[in-house]
Amino acid sequence: MAVKAKRPLYKRKESFAGFLFAVPALVLFAMFAVYPIVRTVYISFFDYNMLKPPVWKGIGNYTSLFTDPLFGQSVRATIVYTLGTFVPTIILALTLALLLNSQLKGIGFFRTLYFTPVVMSMVVVAIIWKLLFSFRGPINQLLSPVMSQPIAWLSNTRYAPIALSIMGIWKNVGYFTVIYLAGLQGIPREFREAARVDGASPWQLLRYITLPLLRPITVFVTTMAMISGMQEFTAQYVMTGGGPNGATRVISLIVWETAFVFMKMGRAAAMCVLLFLALLIITVLQKKWLLNSDY
Amino acid sequence: MAARGQAARRIKISELATYAALAIGALAVAMPFLYAISTSLKDPFEVFEIPMKWIPAVAHWENYVKPFKTMGLARNFLNSVIVAVSVTTLNVFTCSMAGYSFAKFRYWGRDFFFLAVLATLMVPLQVILVPLFELVKRFGWINTYRGLIIPAGTSAFGVFLMRQYFLTVPSELMEAARIDGCSETGIFFRIMLPLVKPALSTLVIFIFMNNWNSFLWPLLAVTREEMMTLPLGIASFESTYSTNYPQLMAVSMASTLPVLIVFFTMQRQFIEGMALSGMKS
Numbered sequence: 001m002a003v004k005a006k007r008p009l010y011k012r013k014e015s016f017a018g019f020l021f022a023v024p025a026l027v028l029f030a031m032f033a034v035y036p037i038v039r040t041v042y043i044s045f046f047d048y049n050m051l052k053p054p055v056w057k058g059i060g061n062y063t064s065l066f067t068d069p070l071f072g073q074s075v076r077a078t079i080v081y082t083l084g085t086f087v088p089t090i091i092l093a094l095t096l097a098l099l100l101n102s103q104l105k106g107i108g109f110f111r112t113l114y115f116t117p118v119v120m121s122m123v124v125v126a127i128i129w130k131l132l133f134s135f136r137g138p139i140n141q142l143l144s145p146v147m148s149q150p151i152a153w154l155s156n157t158r159y160a161p162i163a164l165s166i167m168g169i170w171k172n173v174g175y176f177t178v179i180y181l182a183g184l185q186g187i188p189r190e191f192r193e194a195a196r197v198d199g200a201s202p203w204q205l206l207r208y209i210t211l212p213l214l215r216p217i218t219v220f221v222t223t224m225a226m227i228s229g230m231q232e233f234t235a236q237y238v239m240t241g242g243g244p245n246g247a248t249r250v251i252s253l254i255v256w257e258t259a260f261v262f263m264k265m266g267r268a269a270a271m272c273v274l275l276f277l278a279l280l281i282i283t284v285l286q287k288k289w290l291l292n293s294d295y
Numbered sequence: 296m297a298a299r300g301q302a303a304r305r306i307k308i309s310e311l312a313t314y315a316a317l318a319i320g321a322l323a324v325a326m327p328f329l330y331a332i333s334t335s336l337k338d339p340f341e342v343f344e345i346p347m348k349w350i351p352a353v354a355h356w357e358n359y360v361k362p363f364k365t366m367g368l369a370r371n372f373l374n375s376v377i378v379a380v381s382v383t384t385l386n387v388f389t390c391s392m393a394g395y396s397f398a399k400f401r402y403w404g405r406d407f408f409f410l411a412v413l414a415t416l417m418v419p420l421q422v423i424l425v426p427l428f429e430l431v432k433r434f435g436w437i438n439t440y441r442g443l444i445i446p447a448g449t450s451a452f453g454v455f456l457m458r459q460y461f462l463t464v465p466s467e468l469m470e471a472a473r474i475d476g477c478s479e480t481g482i483f484f485r486i487m488l489p490l491v492k493p494a495l496s497t498l499v500i501f502i503f504m505n506n507w508n509s510f511l512w513p514l515l516a517v518t519r520e521e522m523m524t525l526p527l528g529i530a531s532f533e534s535t536y537s538t539n540y541p542q543l544m545a546v547s548m549a550s551t552l553p554v555l556i557v558f559f560t561m562q563r564q565f566i567e568g569m570a571l572s573g574m575k576s
Contacts, residue, residue, distance in 0.1 A: 024388065024448075033415040040425060102313055110320070121525075170324065233511050238530055269425050
């Protein structure tokens with residue numbers, strides 16, 4: 001501060017001009033991010049339907065959520081989707097990245113192809129998969145030799161979450177593959193070569209050299225996956241509408257329903273606050289996990 | 296000699312196995328695309344034929360034309376272009392200016408502002424849906440381009456990206472220009488901005504793609520069909536005419552085409568940008 005005060009006047013004039021450059025972004029952030037965050041917390045303590053003024057409810061919205069079986073079901077559906085999609089996605093992505101990292105011809109082609117679903121809109125992806133999973137659709141036809149009868153994928157509480165996860169894996173695997181690939185390319189070749197000279201088998205190489213060195217990437221990828229899985233909305237909205245019987249009514253979907261179908265804004269805001277806390281906890285855990293590692 | 300031959304053969308086999316595994320993956324990724332394209336050219340009666348045919352008897356190219364002519368999808372397409380282009384342009388300015396400000400100037404509260412912007416990265420749209428809708432409604436922006444564009448007018452990731460890039464540009468360039476009597480806006484637009492073009496192209500791709508595909512916000516901000524963006528239009532087409540699968544697939548493929556073209560021509564920036572956007576948050 002003392003140093004700043006000594007700066008000549010013309011410098012200070014520049015700093016003000018510099019600040020002005022940030023103003024458009026700051027105004028937009030204040031209006032469409034900061035204010036809504038504060039307001040979300042605020043209305044989560046009220047009964048509010050946007051037509052009448054909010055009525056104070058204390059922590060009533062929160063306590064009623066904890067005993068609401070529908071909300072509980074929604075939390076479970078979110079966890080099922082997140083884990084069911086991203087555990088296989090990460091394992092597959094790591095495998096594909098390891099395969100792509102070998103110096104072979106035509107790797108670029110595979111990389112591009114695997115990445116293509118990532119750039120597509122979730123609406124389009126969900127619509128295509130809805131057809132793929134339809135009763136007389138190609139997936140049931142493919143399975144017909146092993147299944148005695150076709151599966152009603154999207155209207156069966158057991159299979160609908162599986163169908164959504166399969167689609168989620170298809171959509172996301174390319175993204176995580178590319179990130180793992182970048183991580184692998186950052187590992188100096190000497191490490192692996194030294195281990196190979198010492199007689200390490202490919203499996204030992206993977207287990208003791210590659211995977212430990214990839215750990216920061218894995219931590220990052222896991223966090224990203226969990227955060228994006230917990231926010232998914234479009235997939236469920238388009239493919240199942242949250243059904244059957246709420247089996248795929250994930251958090252974002254129940255928030256949307258509560259707020260914009262049932263007009264219970266306070267209750268929806270309370271859900272949002274809980275979702276945000278969950279995301280925050282995951283991010284903090286990630287930081288801890290990274291700091292605890294030896295790298 | 297024999298040992299070397301064996302080693303060479305082993306390498307060949309492992310190479311083959313790698314290709315085989317990659318090819319299976321490729322097939323699994325490509326199938327849904329191929330199926331969608333195949334279906335988009337069929338007659339509705341052919342869709343659920345058992346056994347299914349990959350190549351329809353007659354290619355019904357009109358599936359790609361009809362929905363755009365008879366439904367509001369052409370308008371939806373136009374809306375998507377208008378919104379995505381405006382949002383991207385707006386972001387180019389707001390993000391690069393804020394990034395420049397945070398990287399190259401010292402003023403009171405700068406670090407606080409920057410951290411606050413970064414903190415909003417952690418708050419997804421889902422969490423602030425209710426007040427955001429309330430606000431936009433109070434402004435009378437429901438069913439307007441403004442309602443779709445302005446709330447998306449800046450991005451925390453974009454500001455961060457541009458700031459990091461501006462940090463690598465030497466400040467001496469600014470000093471020299473100032474001595475030459477160049478105005479602050481002149482320094483920014485004529486000297487600094489051209490130097491960060493690579494970061495700008497990443498930003499443009501990232502923002503454009505996200506906006507072209509965005510669904511949740513338009514779902515709230517728009518209720519009238521003529522104001523819908525393409526993803527909304529397709530979703531509503533799907534719920535109204537869900538039985539016309541060929542047309543549905545044609546519309547889906549057609550709407551994906553712009554992003555795919557950008558992706559295939561600018562792959563490197565695309566993939567790097569996407570990977571970066573995640574890494575840095």
